[in-house]
Amino acid sequence: MQNPYLPYPVRIDEIITETEDKSLKTFKFVFLNPGDEEKFAYESGQFGELSIPGLGEIPIGIASSPMEKGFIKFTVFKTGKVTSYLHAMREGDIMGVRGPLGHPFPWKTLEGKNIVIIGGGFAFTTLRSSIVSILDPANRSKFKDIHVIYGARTPGMLLYKEELKAWAARDDIHMNITVDGTNDPDWKYLKGFVPTITGEKAPPGAEDTYAIICGPPVMIKFTQPVLDKLGYSHDNIIMSLENRMKCGIGICGRCNIGKDFVCKDGPVFTLSQLNAMPKEY
Amino acid sequence: MTLIKIDHQSWIDGIKKAKAAYRVFGPVKEKKDHEFKLLDEDRMPDLDCQNTRMSPKAIIYPQSQIMFNYSLDESKDDCRIMKEVENVSSPQAIIGIRPCDALAFPIVRRNFDTPEYQDTYWVKAYEATTFVGLACSSACGTCFCTSAGTGPFGEEGLDVLMVADGDGFYANPLTEKGRAFVKTAGWTGKADSNAAEKIEQMKTAAEASVTSSVATDRLHDKTILELYNAPFWEQDAFACINCGTCTYICPTCWCFDVQDEISGKSGVRMRNWDSCMSPLFTLHASGHNPRPQKHERLRQRFMHKLKYYVDKYDNGIQCVGCGRCIRLCPVNIDIRSICNKMNNFDANACVCKVTSA
Numbered sequence: 001m002q003n004p005y006l007p008y009p010v011r012i013d014e015i016i017t018e019t020e021d022k023s024l025k026t027f028k029f030v031f032l033n034p035g036d037e038e039k040f041a042y043e044s045g046q047f048g049e050l051s052i053p054g055l056g057e058i059p060i061g062i063a064s065s066p067m068e069k070g071f072i073k074f075t076v077f078k079t080g081k082v083t084s085y086l087h088a089m090r091e092g093d094i095m096g097v098r099g100p101l102g103h104p105f106p107w108k109t110l111e112g113k114n115i116v117i118i119g120g121g122f123a124f125t126t127l128r129s130s131i132v133s134i135l136d137p138a139n140r141s142k143f144k145d146i147h148v149i150y151g152a153r154t155p156g157m158l159l160y161k162e163e164l165k166a167w168a169a170r171d172d173i174h175m176n177i178t179v180d181g182t183n184d185p186d187w188k189y190l191k192g193f194v195p196t197i198t199g200e201k202a203p204p205g206a207e208d209t210y211a212i213i214c215g216p217p218v219m220i221k222f223t224q225p226v227l228d229k230l231g232y233s234h235d236n237i238i239m240s241l242e243n244r245m246k247c248g249i250g251i252c253g254r255c256n257i258g259k260d261f262v263c264k265d266g267p268v269f270t271l272s273q274l275n276a277m278p279k280e281y
Numbered sequence: 282m283t284l285i286k287i288d289h290q291s292w293i294d295g296i297k298k299a300k301a302a303y304r305v306f307g308p309v310k311e312k313k314d315h316e317f318k319l320l321d322e323d324r325m326p327d328l329d330c331q332n333t334r335m336s337p338k339a340i341i342y343p344q345s346q347i348m349f350n351y352s353l354d355e356s357k358d359d360c361r362i363m364k365e366v367e368n369v370s371s372p373q374a375i376i377g378i379r380p381c382d383a384l385a386f387p388i389v390r391r392n393f394d395t396p397e398y399q400d401t402y403w404v405k406a407y408e409a410t411t412f413v414g415l416a417c418s419s420a421c422g423t424c425f426c427t428s429a430g431t432g433p434f435g436e437e438g439l440d441v442l443m444v445a446d447g448d449g450f451y452a453n454p455l456t457e458k459g460r461a462f463v464k465t466a467g468w469t470g471k472a473d474s475n476a477a478e479k480i481e482q483m484k485t486a487a488e489a490s491v492t493s494s495v496a497t498d499r500l501h502d503k504t505i506l507e508l509y510n511a512p513f514w515e516q517d518a519f520a521c522i523n524c525g526t527c528t529y530i531c532p533t534c535w536c537f538d539v540q541d542e543i544s545g546k547s548g549v550r551m552r553n554w555d556s557c558m559s560p561l562f563t564l565h566a567s568g569h570n571p572r573p574q575k576h577e578r579l580r581q582r583f584m585h586k587l588k589y590y591v592d593k594y595d596n597g598i599q600c601v602g603c604g605r606c607i608r609l610c611p612v613n614i615d616i617r618s619i620c621n622k623m624n625n626f627d628a629n630a631c632v633c634k635v636t637s638a
Contacts, residue, residue, distance in 0.1 A: 001405070004398045005348055005539075005550075009362045032362075053351040053361045053550070054543045080566030094361040217569075243571065244563050246539045249398040253536030254555070254562060256581070257571075258505045259589040264397070278509045280563075280571040280581075 004249050007051040007096025008036040013071060015091055020156030024122050025087055026063060026075040029097060040100060042066055043107060044129040045240065045268050048099030049248045050074060050086065058082045059245040059263065062100065063125035065132035067139070072097065075125045075159060101248040102267045105130060105212055105238060113208045114145040118223060120194045120215030124150055124159050126240060127214055131167065140172060144208070149201060151178040151194040151219075155187055176201045195222040198230075205231030212238045224271070237271035241281045257281060284472035284480075285463060289448040295466030296325055296376065302465045303411065304373040306340050308333050317375065326376045328445070331421055336382050336532035336605065337375055338389070341406045347551045348402065348539075354546040363550065368402060370409035374462055377415045380435035380442075381426045381601040385532035386412070387438045388601065391594050392535055402552075411462045414439040415450075418483065420491040423604030425617055428494035430597045433487035434480075444480050451476055495620040497598050500591050507628040508588050509580065517619060518576035520612035525556035527606035527614075528582065533599050536562075557581045583619050 010029035018024040027050075031037045040048075042062055049057040058080070064073035078087045089095070105126075115134070119127045127150070134143055148167070152158045158177065168175040168189070178190035178197045190197055194215065203209055211232055213220060220239070227237055243255035243262040250264025258277040260266060269277075287295065299305055300322065307326025308315040315330040317337040349363040386407060393403040417424075417433035426432050436442055440459030444451045451472055454460040500508075528534040538555035541548055555562060558578050564570045572578050590599035600616065607615050 001399050001401050003365055003368075003401045005401075006365055007363055051363065053363060054353055054541050054548045056541050056550075057539065083566070096361075096363055242565070244565050246537070250395070251392060251398065251400055251535075252539070252552075252555075253392075253557070253585075254538075256557075256585065256589070258509075259593040276504070276506060278505065280577075 005098070005247065007049065007057075007098040008040065009033065010072075010095060010097050012089060012091050012093045012095065015089075018075060018159045018161075019122075020154070023078050024075055024159060025078075026073055026159075027086070028064075028071050028073050029095075030071050032094070037070070037072075040072065040097070042072075042100035043104035044133050045104035045126050046100040046102050047126070047248075047267065048072070048074065048097050048101060049245075050076070050082070051096035051098055052082055052085055052089075053096065055082045055085050057098070057246070057248075058086075059101070059242075059248055061126040061129075061240070061267075063128050065129045065136070067133050067136040075122065075128075077122050098248065102263055103265070105240075105268055110210055111142045113143065113210050114147070114203060114206070115143060116147040116149070116198075116202050116209065116211040118194060118198055118202070118211060118213045118215070119148075119150045120219040121152055121157070122159060123214040123216065123240075127212065128160050128163070130212065131173070132163075135167070135170070135173060145174065145203065146172070147174040147176070147202060149176045149178070149194060149197050151180065151192075151197065153180045155179050155182050155184055174201070193222070194219050195226050198223055199226045202227070202230055205233065205236065207233075207236075210236045210238060212240075214240050234271040234275060239269055239271060239274065240267045241269060241274075242267065243281050283454070284476050285452040285454070285468050286446075286470040286472040286476065287443075287450045287452055287468050288470065291468060291470065292449060293325065295468050296320075299374060299462065299466045302372060303462070304371060305376060306337070306373065307376040317378075328377045328415055331417075332379050332382070332603065332605075334605070334609075335530055336385065336603065337378055338382075338385065338532050340373070340375055341386065341410060342389075342403055342535070345551060345553045346402060347549045349550040350547065351550075352547050353543060366549075368405060370405045372409050372411070373406075374411040374413055376413045377443075378412055378439075379417055379603070380414055380431050380433065380437075380439065381424070381429070381603040382532050383412050383414050383438035384431040384435060384601045385438070385603075388533050388597075388599055389535050391596070411440045411458045412438060413441040413459070413462060414443065416442060416444045416484070416487065418445060418487055420487065421604055421608075422493070423607040424491050424602060425493045425495055425604065426602035427488055427491045428497070429600050429602030431601055432484075433491065434484040444483060446479075451480060493617055495598075495600075495602070495617050496624040497587070497591070497620065499624050500588055500598070501595075503588075503623075503626065503628070505584075505588060505592065508623055508626060509584060511623070511626050511628070513622055513626075514580045515576045517614065517622075518579040521558075521575055521579050521614060522612060523558040523560070523575050523578060524611060525558040526609050526611065528556040528558055529554065530605045530609055532601060532603060532605075533586070557585070579614075583616070583623070586616075587620050587623055
């Protein structure tokens with residue numbers, strides 16, 4: 001019987017400060033034990049529990065893509081006890097990772113479809129994983145048009161800036177990078193809130209067009225009516241929830257909403273599913 | 282059915298013999314109340330009680346349980362590497378567990394032992410346990426087991442069902458585990474031919490003594506949101522002080538927290554029973570709380586037991602009718618009336634529009 005609470009030991013291989021306010025850092029981990037990376041086989045949209053002995057565990061979406069081998073990456077916002085400690089850790093430090101946990105985005109369903117990826121603020125981590133997977137030469141032909149709408153408060157608050165630039169230069173993905181506002185004269189992308197940009201840039205709803213949305217509640221609240229207006233069916237709107245979690249495997253009861261556990265039955269749900277659930281997230 | 286008759290002396294001898302092969306738990310009087318305890322060599326279970334104040338869930342699922350330990354000493358090679366604590370469960374037996382409390386384990390098992398994940402701590406302890414139950418001869422006023430999936434002579438979850446008879450017992454071994462226990466205890470006396478009939482009469486009388494009930498037949502047919510949005514929650518939660526007693530004493534409440542504790546250069550990761558009655562249970566690090574109000578937390582507890590569990594497993598309610606939460610609630614919240622209210626609720630019956638001025 002395998003103990004599902006036992007984390008894999010990992011070493012912090014690299015720490016990248018992502019945003020100008022230094023509140024977001026990306027941690028690249030390598031597994032200490034050979035074979036653990038294979039056991040951690042994941043798909044974009046899943047999450048892991050980052051485990052710091054002495055502090056506790058935090059559920060964080062996986063920011064790396066399964067197409068990237070030899071490491072896993074998580075981008076973490078400094079907010080509570082464990083994340084604050086993690087932000088003070090150094091390259092070379094040892095900690096743990098448990099997972100992969102939860103359901104990924106429904107990749108089988110998404111094959112052969114148009115995908116609109118809508119993200120805001122720091123909820124762009126599993127979306128980064130998704131974009132890297134989709135753009136991989138082995139995968140790109142499996143999907144039709146890919147649109148991305150990604151916004152942050154300022155240019156300095158965008159995650160993965162170099163990758164965004166590289167994706168914007170490609171012709172097989174429609175990148176719409178936006179900021180709420182900026183005085184930077186060299187800013188060459190969009191200005192405006194994510195819901196507004198979605199209304200202007202997202203393709204109309206269709207049976208073979210799916211939207212994946214991750215962002216702060218206020219962004220989701222105002223983006224949803226925009227997608228309704230564009231004609232998206234609620235079965236075609238895919239969202240990823242966050243709730244306080246502990247076990248990550250549907251046992252401890254903490255993230256329970258209706259008959260589902262966000263950790264095990266989610267975190268990915270369609271809007272249709274969410275409409276039938278209490279709004280306890 | 283091979284009924285066994287255990288007279289007083291062989292009862293005493295049998296428990297002694299069982300203790301050589303099992304860790305034997307049973308109810309004993311501690312201060313004012315009966316509680317399940319590990320019985321040392323000289324102590325006999327005291328079955329002269331209605332039921333224990335706490336359910337025996339802690340025998341399988343301790344209130345606080347260490348899962349891992351680790352070193353934080355940088356000079357050690359295994360610094361910050363989690364290690365599983367020894368998790369070997371030796372055979373144990375719970376003597377005198379009541380049918381309601383016994384049914385709680387199969388109910389909770391659906392959560393801890395799933396096709397995808399096995400909670401190794403719970404599963405190992407459960408598998409190592411033999412449940413030697415005692416039928417109830419008469420019910421408390423708060424018992425409603427007969428409408429909650431079991432009864433005073435209920436067998437589900439038990440390995441042996443004992444029925445008190447004078448200063449001895451009849452015993453009915455129900456499973457392989459139960460037969461092994463009876464053999465170890467050396468209980469071989471065959472019951473007389475009229476014993477089965479006698480037990481049947483006692484069972485009928487005991488069932489008749491359960492006078493309260495819940496209706497659950499229509500819970501499944503309503504949608505989650507119909508019940509969630511029902512108008513009675515705020516009123517029913519008015520007196521609730523979110524003390525958490527109901528979750529603590531409930532045999533089927535299983536939620537837990539995971540915490541790290543360090544002392545000097547070593548630490549442990551442990552799990553502790555937790556309660557959905559606490560606002561901290563769902564509080565996000567951001568400060569957002571999906572269930573900030575007490576009526577939302579009370580609703581969560583009842584919805585989980587009486588609707589979410591029903592929908593998820595299609596195997597009845599997550600309640601065994603032991604009545605502890607009714608007896609111990611400081612403000613007299615009664616799961617029976619809430620369950621009946623939910624079962625009878627008709628979302629379409631009240632179509633009057635509530636408008637604000």
